[in-house]
Amino acid sequence: MSGAPPRRVLSLLLLVAAASSVLATASPPPSATCPMNLSYVLQFPWDRTSCLPSTSNMTGCCQTLLSVLGIGLAQRLRATSLFRLTSVASSAACLAYFQSQLSALSLPSSLVSACFPSPERFVINRNFCDGILSLSDWTKTLGPSTAIDSACAHDLMDLTRCDACLSAGFQVSSQLTALDGNTSHATNCFYLTVVYAAGIANSFGPDDPHSASCILGLPISLSSLPPISSSPPSRAAVYASSSAAAAFLLISVTLGLYLWRSRKQRKTTAATPATPNTGSIWFDIRELEKSTGYFSQRNLIGRGGFGVVYRGVLPDGRAVAVKHVLESEFQGDDEFRNEVEIISNLRHRNLVPLRGCCITSADAEEGTQRFLVYDFMPNGNLNDRIFLDSAGGISKYPPLTWPQRKNIILDVAKALAYLHYGIKPAIFHRDIKATNILLDGEMRARVADFGLARQSREGQSHLTTRVAGTHGYLAPEYALYGQLTEKSDVYSFGVVVLEIMSGRRALDMASTTGVVLVTDWAWTLVKVGKAEDVLDRALTSAEGFGPKGMMERFVLVGILCAHVMVALRPTIEDALAMLEGDIELPAVPDRPMPLSHGSFYGDPATNSTASPRLSGFPLNPGDMLR
Numbered sequence: 001m002s003g004a005p006p007r008r009v010l011s012l013l014l015l016v017a018a019a020s021s022v023l024a025t026a027s028p029p030p031s032a033t034c035p036m037n038l039s040y041v042l043q044f045p046w047d048r049t050s051c052l053p054s055t056s057n058m059t060g061c062c063q064t065l066l067s068v069l070g071i072g073l074a075q076r077l078r079a080t081s082l083f084r085l086t087s088v089a090s091s092a093a094c095l096a097y098f099q100s101q102l103s104a105l106s107l108p109s110s111l112v113s114a115c116f117p118s119p120e121r122f123v124i125n126r127n128f129c130d131g132i133l134s135l136s137d138w139t140k141t142l143g144p145s146t147a148i149d150s151a152c153a154h155d156l157m158d159l160t161r162c163d164a165c166l167s168a169g170f171q172v173s174s175q176l177t178a179l180d181g182n183t184s185h186a187t188n189c190f191y192l193t194v195v196y197a198a199g200i201a202n203s204f205g206p207d208d209p210h211s212a213s214c215i216l217g218l219p220i221s222l223s224s225l226p227p228i229s230s231s232p233p234s235r236a237a238v239y240a241s242s243s244a245a246a247a248f249l250l251i252s253v254t255l256g257l258y259l260w261r262s263r264k265q266r267k268t269t270a271a272t273p274a275t276p277n278t279g280s281i282w283f284d285i286r287e288l289e290k291s292t293g294y295f296s297q298r299n300l301i302g303r304g305g306f307g308v309v310y311r312g313v314l315p316d317g318r319a320v321a322v323k324h325v326l327e328s329e330f331q332g333d334d335e336f337r338n339e340v341e342i343i344s345n346l347r348h349r350n351l352v353p354l355r356g357c358c359i360t361s362a363d364a365e366e367g368t369q370r371f372l373v374y375d376f377m378p379n380g381n382l383n384d385r386i387f388l389d390s391a392g393g394i395s396k397y398p399p400l401t402w403p404q405r406k407n408i409i410l411d412v413a414k415a416l417a418y419l420h421y422g423i424k425p426a427i428f429h430r431d432i433k434a435t436n437i438l439l440d441g442e443m444r445a446r447v448a449d450f451g452l453a454r455q456s457r458e459g460q461s462h463l464t465t466r467v468a469g470t471h472g473y474l475a476p477e478y479a480l481y482g483q484l485t486e487k488s489d490v491y492s493f494g495v496v497v498l499e500i501m502s503g504r505r506a507l508d509m510a511s512t513t514g515v516v517l518v519t520d521w522a523w524t525l526v527k528v529g530k531a532e533d534v535l536d537r538a539l540t541s542a543e544g545f546g547p548k549g550m551m552e553r554f555v556l557v558g559i560l561c562a563h564v565m566v567a568l569r570p571t572i573e574d575a576l577a578m579l580e581g582d583i584e585l586p587a588v589p590d591r592p593m594p595l596s597h598g599s600f601y602g603d604p605a606t607n608s609t610a611s612p613r614l615s616g617f618p619l620n621p622g623d624m625l626r
Contacts, residue, residue: 035090050063065098073195083133091119147168173189377448400500403546486572497561503537554579
């Protein structure tokens with residue numbers, strides 16, 4: 001392997017790098033030749049689902065077992081200053097011990113031999129990575145402090161902190177690889193980095209659920225834990241009880257989780273969940289932590305500039321999406337609560353329902369934490385359904401059919417019509433894009449992410465110095481001048497329509513002629529009489545074929561909605577009427593010079609090109625506001 005391992009492999013690498021005597025429990029290992037106590041395997045709340053006989057997911061199971069074993073190596077480093085194991089014999093003994101613990105959990109007896117056929121995998125020597133065997137070697141090589149020591153020291157529940165820790169890990173592992181001089185040792189150097197991050201740098205240690213989830217990539221499950229007492233033991237109380245071996249065993253089982261819960265409980269709102277007038281629920285942070293497996297990386301389903309979203313399951317069995325709001329324009333908790341009240345009152349078939357929210361009490365370390373809880377949409381987001389994977393050029397989903405695309409476009413239009421005209425004052429969404437359009441169990445569209453929504457001032461335009469949204473979808477008058485109106489959402493809607501109909505992204509960053517907007521590309525083809533060339537190939541195939549005239553109508557509506565000049569865009573109500581055929585389409589107006597760069601816009605598949613000179617008159621910036 002050359003260079004640093006890919007980021008997706010991070011969890012797997014982090015896992016291998018770690019495992020030791022996590023909780024110094026009273027039960028000794030069955031073999032004196034194994035220097036680790038793996039009794040934590042029976043008690044730590046790791047998710048065993050992938051290793052159950054009924055699951056048949058060996059890849060996922062082996063990754064999970066690497067994570068579990070990783071706790072021990074990281075804890076061994078903390079206790080002995082030694083990285084990994086020192087002999088094949090001790091590694092073989094530990095793997096046998098590990099299997100005995102798994103068997104005690106009624107897991108298959110062949111898991112360890114199937115996942116780790118060679119005990120040499122966990123043995124270190126001077127040739128492993130730049131001669132590093134111990135902490136003293138690490139310090140001699142890298143100095144007394146590294147980027148990991150600061151980035152990974154704190155509670156890693158917050159995804160931003162977790163990402164910072166992982167990024168620091170890549171940085172230090174690359175440094176180690178360079179010092180070693182052998183790129184084939186890159187993975188080994190990364191193992192050392194991960195062990196250090198979990199066992200030394202993080203103050204809570206690898207037995208903390210957040211540390212295990214972030215650094216080791218371990219999926220967490222609370223189903224195996226005993227009921228939580230009303231007064232979780234403090235760290236001092238736990239260690240004071242070590243005089244009785246049996247009592248120590250029972251208490252230390254829950255040490256990693258309960259100490260963390262005890263610490264977090266002091267920071268969260270003390271009130272039990274209450275139901276405001278709107279019907280939304282104010283959740284306790286502990287309930288959200290349970291539902292998401294302590295905001296496990298495995299449950300991460302989306303992220304953006306304003307927050308990250310996790311999948312969770314509430315006690316009543318209903319799936320939810322929990323959004324951790326990391327950045328917003330809310331000036332305080334009162335404004336956030338007001339926004340929740342507004343969103344809770346919205347009732348429409350094509351909006352993602354808000355189930356509730358949570359605000360934790362501020363503290364010096366983390367400040368106030370805010371969460372929104374929505375109903376979970378099982379079919380994901382539109383972006384994943386219409387675009388190919390950028391890495392492999394393939395999609396795990398079949399192409400959307402014409403009826404599906406038509407319904408999604410109409411659903412989004414109806415949702416915006418409701419926000420603009422169905423409530424007073426109107427709401428401008430400000431961030432309509434493919435990733436914010438979710439699909440329910442019937443493949444119908446639900447508009448999501450009202451964290452950017454703003455109420456209008458009696459239908460008038462709104463000027464703001466804080467432009468929020470996504471490049472490629474932003475209306476020019478909003479992006480350049482901060483002028484926000486209902487027509488700003490209409491522009492974004494037009495871009496989404498063209499994406500759905502063409503299968504091309506809002507911004508084509510790979511074009512040889514520079515960055516090309518889908519709006520410019522589609523408009524150019526339409527003006528030379530090639531509207532059919534805008535259509536995704538899947539729409540002209542036997543499986544996805546639709547009426548040519550109707551499909552081209554949708555393309556034209558998308559172009560009209562995404563016009564550069566505000567005055568030439570229809571309202572969302574008129575756009576919906578055009579899509580449904582209730583009113584005739586006007587002629588496609590000329591456009592100022594395309595906003596994107598490049599001298600020619602074309603699709604190699606259609607061999608069609610068009611010069612930007614067809615765009616007509618040059619753009620007067622003031623025209624965008626009219």
